[in-house]
Amino acid sequence: xxxxxxxxxxxxxxxxxxxxxxxVMVGIHTGGVWVAExxxxxxxxxxxxxxxxxxxxxxxxxxxxxxxxxxxxxxxxALDGRHIVLVDDVLHTGRTIRAALNEIFDFARPAAISxxxxxxxxxxxxPIQPDIVGAMISLRPGEHIKLTxxxxxxxxxxxxxx
Amino acid sequence: xxxxxxxxxxxxxxxFLTTEGLAAETxxxxxxTAESFISIxxxxxxxxxxxxxxxxxxxxxxxxxxxxxxxxIAGKRLSADVININTSVSATQKGExxxxxxxxxxxxxxxxxxxxxxxxxxxxxxxxxVASHVHVVNAGDGRHAHPTQGLLDMFTIRRYKGAxxxxxxxxxxxxxxxxxxxxxxxxxxxxxxREVRVIGPRSxxxxxxxxxxxxxxxxxxxxxxxVDVIIMLRLQFERMNGALVPSAREYFSLYxxxxxxxxxxxxxxxxxxxxxxxxxxxxxxxxxxxxxxxILPQVTYGIAVRMxxxxxxxxxxxxxxxxx
Numbered sequence: 001x002x003x004x005x006x007x008x009x010x011x012x013x014x015x016x017x018x019x020x021x022x023x024v025m026v027g028i029h030t031g032g033v034w035v036a037e038x039x040x041x042x043x044x045x046x047x048x049x050x051x052x053x054x055x056x057x058x059x060x061x062x063x064x065x066x067x068x069x070x071x072x073x074x075x076x077x078a079l080d081g082r083h084i085v086l087v088d089d090v091l092h093t094g095r096t097i098r099a100a101l102n103e104i105f106d107f108a109r110p111a112a113i114s115x116x117x118x119x120x121x122x123x124x125x126x127p128i129q130p131d132i133v134g135a136m137i138s139l140r141p142g143e144h145i146k147l148t149x150x151x152x153x154x155x156x157x158x159x160x161x162x
Numbered sequence: 163x164x165x166x167x168x169x170x171x172x173x174x175x176x177x178f179l180t181t182e183g184l185a186a187e188t189x190x191x192x193x194x195t196a197e198s199f200i201s202i203x204x205x206x207x208x209x210x211x212x213x214x215x216x217x218x219x220x221x222x223x224x225x226x227x228x229x230x231x232x233x234x235i236a237g238k239r240l241s242a243d244v245i246n247i248n249t250s251v252s253a254t255q256k257g258e259x260x261x262x263x264x265x266x267x268x269x270x271x272x273x274x275x276x277x278x279x280x281x282x283x284x285x286x287x288x289x290x291x292v293a294s295h296v297h298v299v300n301a302g303d304g305r306h307a308h309p310t311q312g313l314l315d316m317f318t319i320r321r322y323k324g325a326x327x328x329x330x331x332x333x334x335x336x337x338x339x340x341x342x343x344x345x346x347x348x349x350x351x352x353x354x355x356r357e358v359r360v361i362g363p364r365s366x367x368x369x370x371x372x373x374x375x376x377x378x379x380x381x382x383x384x385x386x387x388x389v390d391v392i393i394m395l396r397l398q399f400e401r402m403n404g405a406l407v408p409s410a411r412e413y414f415s416l417y418x419x420x421x422x423x424x425x426x427x428x429x430x431x432x433x434x435x436x437x438x439x440x441x442x443x444x445x446x447x448x449x450x451x452x453x454x455x456x457i458l459p460q461v462t463y464g465i466a467v468r469m470x471x472x473x474x475x476x477x478x479x480x481x482x483x484x485x486x
Binding site: 053055056057061062064065066068069070071072073102103106107108 | 174191192194195197198200201202205206207209210211212470473474476477
């Protein structure tokens with residue numbers, strides 16, 4: 001089983017290595033923001049944490065419709081020319097990251113984006129790979145993994161998506 | 163009944179024709195979605211890709227600046243292609259029937275119609291005739307309804323005043339001819355407003371206003387006493403057959419909202435008007451431009467609320483059940 005604290009420590013090390021580039025951290029709602037908040041505090045980053053809700057950029061909108069519980073994306077500083085560390089809880093198909101990249105580019109043109117994921121599982125559907133990994137896991141077909149939280153953060157493996 | 167085709171058997175919102183019969187949760191969902199769209203207007207790139215590739219036709223058989231423009235901006239912020247058709251240049255002047263016009267536009271692969279028409283029930287008629295994957299939004303039909311205005315007014319009230327359960331709301335003026343008033347009263351009672359009052363001369367008051375859940379007043383002092391929200395309506399001379407109002411001057415002296423009359427309301431009361439305003443007829447400039455007026459924010463919020471309604475409809479139709 002995955003140890004969340006250990007995974008967070010591993011991510012913090014990876015992000016700390018980018019220190020010279022003064023990265024700006026952006027978390028993806030909802031689980032990615034929980035992870036980003038922990039890392040942001042732990043690393044003492046100077047710039048405030050940004051948050052993204054990618055609901056308006058999803059590729060399955062015409063199938064599932066609008067989610068009325070959308071949270072506002074909040075990017076408190078200018079991202080032009082900055083190095084962004086994009087944080088999510090679980091990297092699975094890569095579609096969330098695709099949507100997040102599109103949304104970021106509607107705000108600004110960053111110098112670079114690094115992807116940091118707490119849990120990286122199999123099942124990629126797009127050519128998107130993480131730069132910073134907390135933990136890796138292989139799941140059986142039909143199994144799903146979910147971050148619970150925010151206090152404390154925990155991991156849940158389910159047979160079906162909730 | 164008009165509006166009973168708004169929601170399909172699976173509970174998905176197909177058309178948006180009236181606020182009548184909408185559940186409180188549905189209205190709150192739309193207002194919440196609109197809230198999340200507000201920030202889009204403050205971004206560098208004021209666009210999101212939700213309706214990319216969709217075609218919206220604004221079909222207006224009646225003059226409109228605010229509503230048509232805010233629908234156009236709403237569609238464009240959602241990345242849809244928006245086409246405006248106004249009656250003065252339309253085929254109906256050559257004798258083409260309303261439904262023929264719609265059929266032709268549908269043959270051009272329109273996904274969503276926004277319709278304004280001087281006859282009550284026009285949007286409903288169109289909604290019944292279009293293919294199952296096409297959506298219709300009522301942008302005002304005769305005296306019947308103007309539901310997107312009704313919801314943007316609810317959005318404005320919620321933004322300034324919070325919970326509806328404590329609010330006393332007065333709707334003032336030409337209620338008889340106002341589709342806006344009807345949509346507002348339905349939405350306010352559904353959302354549980356503490357008290358909905360309508361104020362105006364008997365000649366401009368619908369017969370069954372109490373059955374809608376509103377309390378009628380003919381006196382401004384009594385009607386405005388302690389209210390939290392004042393919604394002024396435009397005198398609609400173009401819809402009046404016969405002399406329902408003695409004269410503009412007399413109307414203003416009895417029902418015009420002046421600073422003196424505004425003082426009857428709660429000191430924190432907000433003043434709203436769906437536009438276009440007749441200054442010096444139903445509202446004094448000192449009030450319309452005064453600190454309690456939220457008339458221009460209403461216009462701004464109209465974009466976000468219309469975005470929420472367009473997105474709700476367009477997202478409801480799955481591409482896989484597209485048959486036509």
